[in-house]
Amino acid sequence: MPKIVDHDQYRKELLTKCFDLFANKGYASVTMRQIAQEIGVSTGTLYHYFPSKQALFWQLYDEFNERDTASMNAVLNNIHTLQERITAIFDYIAQNEDYFFKQFLITSDFYQQQDRTEILANETLKRNYELNRDFVAKALETDDPAVVNFAMCLATGIMVVRLFEGNVVEYDEQAQLFHKMLTLYLQDVSLHESDELPVS
Amino acid sequence: MPKIVDHDQYRKELLTKCFDLFANKGYASVTMRQIAQEIGVSTGTLYHYFPSKQALFWQLYDEFNERDTASMNAVLNNIHTLQERITAIFDYIAQNEDYFFKQFLITSDFYQQQDRTEILANETLKRNYELNRDFVAKALETDDPAVVNFAMCLATGIMVVRLFEGNVVEYDEQAQLFHKMLTLYLQDVSLHESDELPVS
Amino acid sequence: MPKIVDHDQYRKELLTKCFDLFANKGYASVTMRQIAQEIGVSTGTLYHYFPSKQALFWQLYDEFNERDTASMNAVLNNIHTLQERITAIFDYIAQNEDYFFKQFLITSDFYQQQDRTEILANETLKRNYELNRDFVAKALETDDPAVVNFAMCLATGIMVVRLFEGNVVEYDEQAQLFHKMLTLYLQDVSLHESDELPVS
Amino acid sequence: MPKIVDHDQYRKELLTKCFDLFANKGYASVTMRQIAQEIGVSTGTLYHYFPSKQALFWQLYDEFNERDTASMNAVLNNIHTLQERITAIFDYIAQNEDYFFKQFLITSDFYQQQDRTEILANETLKRNYELNRDFVAKALETDDPAVVNFAMCLATGIMVVRLFEGNVVEYDEQAQLFHKMLTLYLQDVSLHESDELPVS
DNA sequence: CATGAATGAGCTTTCATTCAT
DNA sequence: TATGAATGAAAGCTCATTCAT
Numbered sequence: 151m152p153k154i155v156d157h158d159q160y161r162k163e164l165l166t167k168c169f170d171l172f173a174n175k176g177y178a179s180v181t182m183r184q185i186a187q188e189i190g191v192s193t194g195t196l197y198h199y200f201p202s203k204q205a206l207f208w209q210l211y212d213e214f215n216e217r218d219t220a221s222m223n224a225v226l227n228n229i230h231t232l233q234e235r236i237t238a239i240f241d242y243i244a245q246n247e248d249y250f251f252k253q254f255l256i257t258s259d260f261y262q263q264q265d266r267t268e269i270l271a272n273e274t275l276k277r278n279y280e281l282n283r284d285f286v287a288k289a290l291e292t293d294d295p296a297v298v299n300f301a302m303c304l305a306t307g308i309m310v311v312r313l314f315e316g317n318v319v320e321y322d323e324q325a326q327l328f329h330k331m332l333t334l335y336l337q338d339v340s341l342h343e344s345d346e347l348p349v350s
Numbered sequence: 351m352p353k354i355v356d357h358d359q360y361r362k363e364l365l366t367k368c369f370d371l372f373a374n375k376g377y378a379s380v381t382m383r384q385i386a387q388e389i390g391v392s393t394g395t396l397y398h399y400f401p402s403k404q405a406l407f408w409q410l411y412d413e414f415n416e417r418d419t420a421s422m423n424a425v426l427n428n429i430h431t432l433q434e435r436i437t438a439i440f441d442y443i444a445q446n447e448d449y450f451f452k453q454f455l456i457t458s459d460f461y462q463q464q465d466r467t468e469i470l471a472n473e474t475l476k477r478n479y480e481l482n483r484d485f486v487a488k489a490l491e492t493d494d495p496a497v498v499n500f501a502m503c504l505a506t507g508i509m510v511v512r513l514f515e516g517n518v519v520e521y522d523e524q525a526q527l528f529h530k531m532l533t534l535y536l537q538d539v540s541l542h543e544s545d546e547l548p549v550s
Numbered sequence: 551m552p553k554i555v556d557h558d559q560y561r562k563e564l565l566t567k568c569f570d571l572f573a574n575k576g577y578a579s580v581t582m583r584q585i586a587q588e589i590g591v592s593t594g595t596l597y598h599y600f601p602s603k604q605a606l607f608w609q610l611y612d613e614f615n616e617r618d619t620a621s622m623n624a625v626l627n628n629i630h631t632l633q634e635r636i637t638a639i640f641d642y643i644a645q646n647e648d649y650f651f652k653q654f655l656i657t658s659d660f661y662q663q664q665d666r667t668e669i670l671a672n673e674t675l676k677r678n679y680e681l682n683r684d685f686v687a688k689a690l691e692t693d694d695p696a697v698v699n700f701a702m703c704l705a706t707g708i709m710v711v712r713l714f715e716g717n718v719v720e721y722d723e724q725a726q727l728f729h730k731m732l733t734l735y736l737q738d739v740s741l742h743e744s745d746e747l748p749v750s
Numbered sequence: 751m752p753k754i755v756d757h758d759q760y761r762k763e764l765l766t767k768c769f770d771l772f773a774n775k776g777y778a779s780v781t782m783r784q785i786a787q788e789i790g791v792s793t794g795t796l797y798h799y800f801p802s803k804q805a806l807f808w809q810l811y812d813e814f815n816e817r818d819t820a821s822m823n824a825v826l827n828n829i830h831t832l833q834e835r836i837t838a839i840f841d842y843i844a845q846n847e848d849y850f851f852k853q854f855l856i857t858s859d860f861y862q863q864q865d866r867t868e869i870l871a872n873e874t875l876k877r878n879y880e881l882n883r884d885f886v887a888k889a890l891e892t893d894d895p896a897v898v899n900f901a902m903c904l905a906t907g908i909m910v911v912r913l914f915e916g917n918v919v920e921y922d923e924q925a926q927l928f929h930k931m932l933t934l935y936l937q938d939v940s941l942h943e944s945d946e947l948p949v950s
Numbered sequence: 951c952a953t954g955a956a957t958g959a960g961c962t963t964t965c966a967t968t969c970a971t
Numbered sequence: 972t973a974t975g976a977a978t979g980a981a982a983g984c985t986c987a988t989t990c991a992t
Contacts, residue, residue, distance in 0.1 A: 307507025578778030707907025
């Protein structure tokens, strides 16, 4: 069924094209006419591909949440020291900061129209979060969930603070500080672990 | 004689009453009729106190950004160890998490209708951010801006991750981890400083 | 009952003060708040003197329609030739053109909210029109109603054309032309009358 | 393929349909819903063809000011005496009095929302007035602008007086009187002209 | 499939009017 | 009497959605 594939392919292209619009103006402030104009189709066509404005928005949300983490994984290829891996990740965020800002604003928007408990039960989101967690765990070479969360919260926090307050924080500065703290922490942990070994 | 009303006082009361509504539904999805009904006045009265919906929203935003940090400062009273202070702050955030979620969602909303450069130039916001920074600096007993930013980004990040992903992170766990890392880091720094002292 | 007199006197003062406002903006575009502000009272006071906006407007309309023609009559004092009387009247209109424009615009407005047959049945208006007619008859020293109407229509027409088209017509030019035509006509009529006399 | 609609043609049809409504009620008293209902479309459609109520009204005003004077010119076809031409013009006005009343009321309304100097500078209006002037000049077989203005003011005045005071004046009566006066005047002028001829 | 004219519910806002003070 | 805060019906206008072409 090649037709269907084309249809679905085109649908995704349309979604991609209205990502910026939703991010910059917010769901409720964007009109179907604006979307149609922005992506160069008629409102009729829009409704041919999406049953409603809300459906379009939700599909957009799902779309970027389903994107694989391939590009992110590539970031760590052939990088061997912890410091370099941390730097690489923070650099990656810095490079794509504008995209993360937009994704973040759309997500905020999405949360205001959905029942919160429903969102938190969403399997795709859960799986997505876990993929991210695994990625960070591998990068930091640790299995301690607290440390993984710590890193993820820090990265998220830097981005949000930069979005709301401007360049009051810098990615590389925080990356170095984090690397230093993490190294000291991991050393400390392994010290205590070896302490305990004779005991066990 | 007219009805005796403290115009400005009443205006602020009205603002307080519609905080939740804006946070839960988002600026554009809330109607003036809903607001009026929610806070128990007529739409006419709403327009007697605010020239427009946007003005109302902006005043709401300004209002909670101008609130003093008194209650936050009280958190640190009579607390003497670093560990307790960190725990106290994270506890404070945990206790008021719902309020922070709302403030955060409103802020996201606000950013989508304003020119970003204009917001970042806003003096009140700048001052507000600096007050927060000073507060954290005092709590951590450090003057290193990188460390202060680190703490603020971490705290912000935990809140945001919890808002978007649910209870995948816990405040106290992260507080302990942060305290541990910070302590190790500060020790390390003071070690190197004493190394350098003879040189100078 | 002195209070009543004061009340009524004050009412008329208020009316006078909002004449310009109604003329310049039109009945429906003027708000009670604007009126109140313009004449320096509160809306409450306005409603103390007038039961409604419409009543206020109708009273305003009646008010200037009831004004006596004293000032107009004074125009003809000690003027003895027909030419001078015609010139005096046209001059009078020219001098007070702005007032006539306003009166005219208010009247137009009034006609759009009233049933036309009702207006035309109004006794005050009828009497007013007849007073004007008598005045013109006396000024032109003629009893021919057609001539009186002719003069009144001409004067009205000049004013309206000037309001709508600007200074494309001038009062004095038209006054002279009218005097010339009228003189020739009256001569002609009296000629024929004397022709007829022997017949009767 | 979209629905085939001659946008501009349909726009003008809609304008024509709301002429009476505006004339009878006045701009500010007519609501967009009333207009829509009256002309049998939805408010949405109204806004599809006109950006605002004011734009609709201004286009209506322009529309009847741009209508050619063809029908008026036809009035004079195959009429050879001055008396007949004057009678024909006054008859024409009498026949279309209702339309002129309406046009006039709309114009009055229009003047209350526009800056007066702007209106008087309007080229279409100027040209329109001049077309009327030329028409009258041709009908009266005179080049004297004062006489042309005289006739136009008289005709306008009769109409306005009839609108405001009812049938206190009659077109044919005034037409005859005007013809008489004009004939006498033109004779008189040509007499003096021939007097002067020997001199030159 | 694609178009955009048409719809009408519902939005923000205004304003004549009321009434407690 | 005088005030102006409060009201809510109704205005101008928007926009998601439908559907004839």
